Amino acid sequence: MEKKLKESISLGIITLVYLLFSVRYYPGSILKTLAESVMQIITVAPITIGGTIIIVSLLQRTMAAKLPKDRILRIFLTLGIITEFLYGLYNYLGVKGA
DSSP: OHHHHHHHHHHHHHHHHHHHHHOOOOTTOHHHHHHHHHHHHHHHHHHHHHHHHHHHHHHHHHHTSOOOHHHHHHHHHHHHHHHHHHHHHHHHHTOOOO
């Protein structure tokens, strides 16, 4: 029972970190912050889902076993945190295309 509780808590923390990295803050405008944050998640989610599918299929092929759903969710959230961090740096630093 204790192991299940620890796994649930760690999954909750990873989810909160993912949501924190997805926030696009606009000072003085909570509605714009909320709208842009939701749009950020919707925009980046397909990339994260695609990467998760590739990683999970490679892992399942090498292990010759199916991964549990909570492990797949952890892979998605970890990949999402990395993607959101890099995309946030891209936005923050104002990198412009050629």
